[in-house]
Amino acid sequence: MKRLPLAFFSAAALCVTTGMAWGIYMGSKQDFTLAPAHAHLNLVGWASLALMGTFYALSGKGGRLGWLNFILSSGAVVVMIPFLAVMLGGKPTAEPGVIAGSILAILGMLTFLFNVLSTWREVEAA
Template sequence: MPNIAHLYFRTAIVFLLLGVAMGLHMAMSGQHNVIGPHAHTNLLGWVTMALFGGYYALNPAKAESRFAGIQYMTYATGVALMTVSLYLLYRGYASLEPVVAVSSLIVLAGIVMFAVIVFGREPVANPVRGEALRH
């Protein structure tokens, strides 16, 4: 699996571009009705993902765990679903409200998983084998 820190940074850039595009569209059209999705895209997509990536870059042993990969997929999927469904909800597609709710719960699950990683015991390097061990 690719480096989780790099995945988070790359995904964050995609969300930054999307959030800026939403902001530019609002500015050019004079219609600011998607300010909520714009804010969620920038905060949960750009800022939070970049912070997650920074944490994983500073804690490479934790970033190499299978659980970190699952956490990335959970959080990124939730934010992607939330961004699209929230944008469409604000554009008048009221039937997408349940998708927004479910995607919000997926995002929450990704955040809880990240908290488990952050508060979990620190792996320590085994100088003989060069691998991470739990202490």
């Protein structure tokens, strides 16, 4: 396996392990105040990163745009989720961090979309 898909899968596995532990903790306390942040961690962190990693593994694509995609998308998780948790915990001053993380997420997804669409040029007609 190449390094780029492995980086995506490693980050995704870290996110889902953290998300599972967080979910167990919330369940044990019966306090689901932070459930939206937990859901975003699992969706943006686990599902999106794993799907992107699968694309890069199957397509063999990578390069600078692939790594930019990884940096933006994994950076989005690192920025967005903690700020979202703080905001949900009652600190509205954390909103700029959520916005910054969201911007990173959309930039990462746009980079991914560009990589996916540019793959059409390389595909043989069936």
